[in-house]
Amino acid sequence: MNRSAGRLSRHRRGRLAGAVVLLLGLVAAGSLYSLLATGATSSAAATKAATTDTQVEEGRQLFLVSCSSCHGSNGQGITTTDGNEYGPTLVGVGSAAVDFQVGTGRMPMAQPGQQAEAKETAFTQDEIDALAAYVASLGPGPSTPDESDYSIDDLTDEEQEAAIVRGGQIFLTNCTACHNFEGSGGAMPRGGHAPQIRGVEAKYIYEALLTGPQQMPSFSDGNLTPEEKRDVIAYLGSLDDATGYGGFGLGGFGPVAEGLFAWVVGIGSMVGFAVWIAAHTTRSKRKKATA
Known part of the structure; x- marks a missing residue:
């Protein structure tokens, strides 16, 4: 009995036994880390999904109040009785279109027109992000x-x-x-x-x-x-x-604006000055003749 215990004790103290114990420890630690990491990743993914869902719902509420009168309650667009679009569909436009249109103040429009003008935005960036998230959920499109x-x-x-x-x-x-x-x-x-x-x-x-x-x-x-x-x-x-090497650029509108300026201001000024000189010379001669 004592001999068996002695042999077992010697095996425990051997190099192979130490390596086996170390390997088992590493496997146990790795397994535990995997379980914890998987749980943390799942928790983070669940939190992100919940945040996204909350943002989409917030965007939907904003959309119903501010955008649905033109674009429809589900972003499907509204067509007038004569076949024209009162507001186009937003399905598939993506979050980039919303961020541009709302972020530059072009939407919402005061009334439908040929072109939306840039103006001060009516929403905060968080509200714009929520609207963009909701519209992006309607269909795939360009992202911000x-x-x-x-x-x-x-x-x-x-x-x-x-x-x-x-x-x-x-x-x-x-x-x-x-x-x-x-x-x-x-x-x-x-x-x-x-x-x-x-x-x-x-x-x-x-x-x-x-x-x-x-x-x-x-x-x-x-x-x-x-x-x-x-x-x-x-x-x-x-x-x-x-650096503008051409002098007065006139807003950079090109040769039409520059040519118009040359004719109206440049040549017009010279013609006016020539008329003034002629009129002034005539008055001087009349005065001399009278004297």
Whole structure:
């Protein structure tokens, strides 16, 4: 009996026994950690889901009060008796469209019109996020971009300069026909207009490119990649720091405005001055003749 106990004691003190004990301890610790981590992840996911559901419900209540009169109680849109849209459907427009339209004050509109004008927003950012979450729940669509999508701050100076050059080429090719070469805006058919996009917050420019508000075409990621959209925004931002070598820019509206100014103010002033000189000379001669 004592011999068996002695052999067992020697085996316990052996290297193999120590390794086995260590392995069992690691397995037990790993299993316990997995159980705790899984529980924490499940709890976090449940909390996030509950928060999202609460936000969607809050957005639905705001939508029913502020938006349903034009867009329908379920965002399905409202059609008038003559077949026109009183308010378009919001199914599938995504949260980006809501963040742009409501964040810039274009929605809600005082009354339906050709084009919604930017104005001071009627909602806080939390309320806008709730509305966006509710509309996003109606159907898949473009999501609200993150700052990393439209900012070039994390790039080196050389990469930023290259992004601005690429963005300028894209802008001149796709945007100047409506927004002017300087982003100062311009007139559009049927009473619409392309608004000025100089000084507009970068997030809203990205969302406008992504969703195509009013008469503007949408540029999906298949048309312009996220990097190309970011480059366009970088180019527009660089215009604010650019030096105007042409003198008085007249708002950057282009050769029509500049030509009109030259004819009305420039040539008109010279004609008026010439008439004044002629009239003054005539009066001087008459005075001399009388004397």
